[in-house]
Amino acid sequence: MSAAAKKDAAPAAITLIEAITQALAYEMRNDDSVVVLGEDVGVNGGVFRATAGLQAEFGDQRVIDTPLDETTIAGLTVGMAAQGMKPVAEAQFDGFVYPMLDHVICHAARFRYRTRGRLTCPMVLRVPWGGGIRAPEHHSEANEALFTNVPGLRVVLPSSPARAYGLLLAAIREPDPVIFMEPKRIYRQYKELVPDDGEALPLDVCFVLRDGTDVTLVTWGAQVKETLEAAEALAKDGISAEVIDVATLTPLDFATIAESVAKTGRCVIVHEAPKTAGFGGEIAARLAEECMYDLLAPVERVTGYDTHIPLFRLEMKYLPSVEKIVAAAKRTIAAG
Amino acid sequence: MSAAAKKDAAPAAITLIEAITQALAYEMRNDDSVVVLGEDVGVNGGVFRATAGLQAEFGDQRVIDTPLDETTIAGLTVGMAAQGMKPVAEAQFDGFVYPMLDHVICHAARFRYRTRGRLTCPMVLRVPWGGGIRAPEHHSEANEALFTNVPGLRVVLPSSPARAYGLLLAAIREPDPVIFMEPKRIYRQYKELVPDDGEALPLDVCFVLRDGTDVTLVTWGAQVKETLEAAEALAKDGISAEVIDVATLTPLDFATIAESVAKTGRCVIVHEAPKTAGFGGEIAARLAEECMYDLLAPVERVTGYDTHIPLFRLEMKYLPSVEKIVAAAKRTIAAG
Amino acid sequence: MSVAATFEIEYLQYLGPDGTLVAELPPEAPSATEILPLFKQMLLVRTFDAKAIALQRTGKLGTYAACLGHEATHVGIGAAMRPEDVFAPSYREYGAQFMRGVKPRDVLMYWGGDERGNDFSGPKHDFPWCVPIATQCLHAAGSALAFKLRGEDRVAVTCCGDGGSSKTDTYAAINSAGAYALPFIQCIINNGWAISVPRKAQTGAKTLAQKGLAGGLHCLQVDGNDLFAVLEGMRRAMARARSGEGGSVIEFMTYRLHDHTTADDARRYRDDAEVKDAWTRDPMTRLRTWLSAQGAWDEAQEKAWIEECGRMVDEEINAYLESKVQPVEAMFDYLYADPPADLLEQRAAAIAAEKRS
Amino acid sequence: MSVAATFEIEYLQYLGPDGTLVAELPPEAPSATEILPLFKQMLLVRTFDAKAIALQRTGKLGTYAACLGHEATHVGIGAAMRPEDVFAPSYREYGAQFMRGVKPRDVLMYWGGDERGNDFSGPKHDFPWCVPIATQCLHAAGSALAFKLRGEDRVAVTCCGDGGSSKTDTYAAINSAGAYALPFIQCIINNGWAISVPRKAQTGAKTLAQKGLAGGLHCLQVDGNDLFAVLEGMRRAMARARSGEGGSVIEFMTYRLHDHTTADDARRYRDDAEVKDAWTRDPMTRLRTWLSAQGAWDEAQEKAWIEECGRMVDEEINAYLESKVQPVEAMFDYLYADPPADLLEQRAAAIAAEKRS
């Protein structure tokens, strides 16, 4: 990093969404081939303001409003990436990502494989993700499981301003496609010092956020907050919970989880997507395969129900809560 | 059933694909609101001949060729279903289902929920599924995990002519949307007597195809064949394997699996989709949650690798094989 | 040089912005007495809209998509339809829906975060509000296909915005309507903006009406702030649809006088001057001027009716505000006709958790 | 009545089915000597196609999509492009690709079930064969956007079929090309059939060229069996693209003389009479007749060249047949630039399993 850049990098307390903007701006300065595209990302700065100020700084040739069509966004992104650009596309909300899947699954995830490395697809798809913001229908989906069974992708879900910054930088620099899901519920929940130093975080590790010995709480995205609070509450009852933020769902760093469970013997997995075939199932499955002899208690999942997240009058009753996590952790303690 | 129908129902040995046709024809005769639509389903009878003869019998107002667009097929299907028809749509191949997801996930799976039961979406989406037929690219995907985390759907995967017949009838009669994935590899693998008696099979049970006491082999679709062969091979070595065909993946009848594992203490899950976040993970997770004390050995998964199914020169090396299943089962025996 | 095809797209406008006729009214045009109820309906819609925005501003409603400026288009579309036709709206066409029996309280319930808003008082076969842009267009096409297959004399009408006209679903709907010659009307409500993206950035097409040429549909552009033009455009499209001539695309030229929704701040991307200018083409003013000139409406009537509208809307608002939140099991009860065992267990757990808390 | 917009779509045809000119050649048309190499290329393509079908029939190739009858369109498209332009084909345009350096052995590898076919000998930036219909069109549009953003003088050319013109991706590509005024050419190769579905069932549009009107693109219909018309259509579109005038949609009228693929049996759904009739418009015959009339080609030359083609293709076939299957680890090695640990474990397991078996 240049001295000038170092000087500029005076840490400032920023929110998660500001950390996203900061990472985008950093990498756009750093790499000319990075462009941002999506609906309303230009002068409006995105409906969540993730791209606020970017068009003013980088111009409308680098920050590109698209016609209102997600198929278009995905297909253009794949085409640009294959021709040597590094597009960072935005899906306006999680619920609008479905028309993008064809290009993501059939093409982005396959170009390297299909052409034996001749063409690649270094793109990032940013997806504001999850519920809890009293939004209209289709604005609150936790649909990461759409992507986790697809080889060739990386699925990343940051849970703090600093991790959002470091992981997004890594995602943009990654030579393969990354689905970058952003927990919109905590976009502005708190601020944290995030030096604008261009330091990426690794995409192949889970982050241990809290050390503990009695039970491992595994989660990602918005639920990291509830889970940490649950660990705090458990501590008051003398239960020492380790908290792991998975951060990169696929390819999964299972080793970190396994190591923790080897120590604690208990595991509670927390996510807001529906339980059945949610990504928590994969982690529980790995435990059943690889850590059975370490387990002192059955694995627990605290998740959304197997129904759609309701409109906002009821949505908080759908989401995992501190209480539900605490109760599940206590069940694992009681079990053995 | 009327006497005339009974008389007509003289059993004939038919293949799985013929059983599909037979079920479609039965229900089209039985229920005027059933229509079939898709690319080439009309005079051509479908690229797999699933709808062969249907247009000749029912006319082009009931067997409808669509323009070449999967978004169109899905959206028209949802619209028709909401207005009281029972459309059975065909996706020509598994790899072309992605543009249908938006309408399936945002609408088909939600109309009842969204309107508090005012509008519903009684549709079936038939999807020829899976690899092993030396087909071109995108014709060999096992992508059931796309659908299994989506509430409001039923995901069904028959594995024999008789089950294809009975489950497809049930799917068409079901008042909610059903994704009906057909293992194309065994479309014509063998024949079986399938009386055309209009008897549906239940959509809420797993089928125990073989009783055993030492290990439970759980699978679906094309792998049922390999799994049964593996059970046969294991029997030669004195190992008694129970074989379960999940058939309806969601909503899952876990009770049948749990009961079996309570008896055997061991479980091998077999599927051809990639391992990570494949539906096998969900079953293993349930075992880790609900059957831990029954397990004598770690759960095993025998699956596709976490990469794309290769073009056909290599594809058989990708798919689960009898050997791999036998080896996994033996590992569970060795483990405890 | 040989010519493969030629096309011409007509533009309809009768009542100019100043409230005088710029073209002779078509023979089928309503008289002043006939159009008056529609004007009153437009006023009701505008009253409702303002009150809904106020409700949101005071925290009593979620995000709300206003319809300020769209009244002539919306009411005209609704007026052209029969109850047995099917309407597949986006999320903004309350004016059309009220004509079909949907109540303001239904709208409020929906934007208030309650699914029961979509179990609305309008025709039971009408489609719910549709948030994923333009997907409703294909549902309308599917409905039209059902009508055609069953030999029913019904038309499917759907709306999308200028932004929505870029969406692939709109093309799919248009193309299938053409391929099957369906009784289908695609209304493209061009209000100049898709959130922050102006019409010209959506497409290189000169008109949005011409989107219909891609599917061989009849195409028409109308002044969407002129209720006479809206009614005439819809009349023609309906006549085509009912007589088996097939589908139409109508582009309604109007303007979004409000922010995109209450979650939006249009000042970030839009000039005040443009909005001020758009107000000179307000659909309400011109019809009021015309009706007054015909002696069919005056200030006193307007005042009385606006008060009446206020009372009616307040009643609806109260019904909404007094509505009880659904019980927790509501999120399970409408998922499947036959709920599976595991789901019933989750339902029981949710009820138990509710009792504990 | 006021008119919002009018459109006219031109049809280009110079060389009639009988090999005589039906219209004066444009000034830019190639001379007989200039067009001869393209005719020879068409013959090479036809030779290859026949041999590939034969290979499949004898079990030495997987499903193969023949290009019989498309030679003028395919070769003309390829001839109009520069190496630095980008080509995004569907799965059938070998004639265009050969002009760009792709080898017959690459085609055979792909249909022979080996990914290495897509690591072909053509321009490294060209797109691979694309099976999901019309998705390639958006990749071309994305490429054109990249070219425009980087200020490169390059054009993106893509092909889809008459069926593919119904696909929403095609509309998305056309619309974005119009919105951004991209150097983009959408070739719609109308060969009359999409597997069993005839052109008329795809859409109500009179021409497929007019699909471009929905995005404001320049639209043209050409006789795709007339190499002169193909070249002139492409020349015009290329000129527009390079001069910044934006994108074009060209509909090439040709015919699928073979089954859809070797997995298809067209007799199920298509009249022999139609095929017989289509043969009277064969692109090869008419150009041969014309070249012969110009004294630029004769039977002896044809015989010698066909033999030469046979030799060249056989060499390619042999290279394909002799190719070794990729090692099992090939399915892991091209997934990620940095393969994750778990995948490397699976790779090792697969290699071990391979050794055991």
Ligand SMILES: Cc1ncc(C[n+]2csc(CCOP(=O)(O)OP(=O)(O)O)c2C)c(N)n1
């Ligand atoms: C598929 C999809 N993508 C994005 C959005 C977010 N969104 C909601 S409204 C809107 C703009 C719509 O503009 P237009 O179609 O012109 O309709 P208007 O709101 O102006 O009536 C966008 C982008 C959405 N609802 N659905």
Ligand SMILES: Cc1ncc(C[n+]2csc(CCOP(=O)(O)OP(=O)(O)O)c2C)c(N)n1
């Ligand atoms: C998305 C998708 N749906 C279905 C198919 C199966 N399919 C392969 S080719 C084809 C017909 C294509 O017809 P057309 O676009 O006219 O091209 P042609 O084959 O005639 O050149 C179909 C339906 C596919 N490859 N991709």
Ligand SMILES: [Mg+2]
């Ligand atoms: Mg708009």
Ligand SMILES: [Mg+2]
């Ligand atoms: Mg074709």
